[in-house]
Amino acid sequence: MKPVAEREIRASFVNCTKGEVKRLAVPKDLGTRPWDDLDFLGWQDPSSPSRAYLVAEQGDRLVGVALRRAAPNAGHVRRSMCSLCLTTHTGDGVSLMTARRAGGSGDSVGAYICTDLACSLYLRGKKDVGIGGRMPESLTLEEKITRTAANLSEFLQKVTA
Numbered sequence: 001m002k003p004v005a006e007r008e009i010r011a012s013f014v015n016c017t018k019g020e021v022k023r024l025a026v027p028k029d030l031g032t033r034p035w036d037d038l039d040f041l042g043w044q045d046p047s048s049p050s051r052a053y054l055v056a057e058q059g060d061r062l063v064g065v066a067l068r069r070a071a072p073n074a075g076h077v078r079r080s081m082c083s084l085c086l087t088t089h090t091g092d093g094v095s096l097m098t099a100r101r102a103g104g105s106g107d108s109v110g111a112y113i114c115t116d117l118a119c120s121l122y123l124r125g126k127k128d129v130g131i132g133g134r135m136p137e138s139l140t141l142e143e144k145i146t147r148t149a150a151n152l153s154e155f156l157q158k159v160t161a
């Protein structure tokens with residue numbers, strides 16, 4: 001994706017109040033993010049691990065959503081698959097993230113997503129998955145990226161619908 005500035009990120013959120021947008025923690029390291037390898041920008045709030053954010057280009061606009069991470073099942077070893085990039089992680093590597101729907105209906109939409117939101121880097125083999133890993137597939141990287149983008153669009157459409 002194209003590099004984005006803090007101002008653009010704050011302007012992109014579709015499911016937050018103005019006050020929430022003002023307070024939310026935008027990453028301080030935007031200048032050094034590996035933009036060429038990112039399909040979307042995702043991060044966890046360093047001061048509150050239950051909050052995460054995702055910003056992606058959708059057509060010619062930037063769409064940002066605030067996510068709530070469900071509490072992990074402590075002590076229970078499990079494997080789960082990210083619904084965006086289809087990477088399998090053990091333990092807390094995948095979390096159920098919920099996003100309030102835009103428009104103030106009070107509904108929310110949930111999806112299992114890599115807890116660190118580093119889907120783009122797992123896809124490209126730029127971040128180690130550890131135990132678990134990716135299922136061998138005959139798709140090319142380009143095809144996997146396209147599929148992840150489609151999964152993400154579908155999720156964002158549910159949030160913005």
Ligand SMILES: [Zn+2]
Nearest residue numbers: 082085114119
């Ligand atoms: Zn993922």
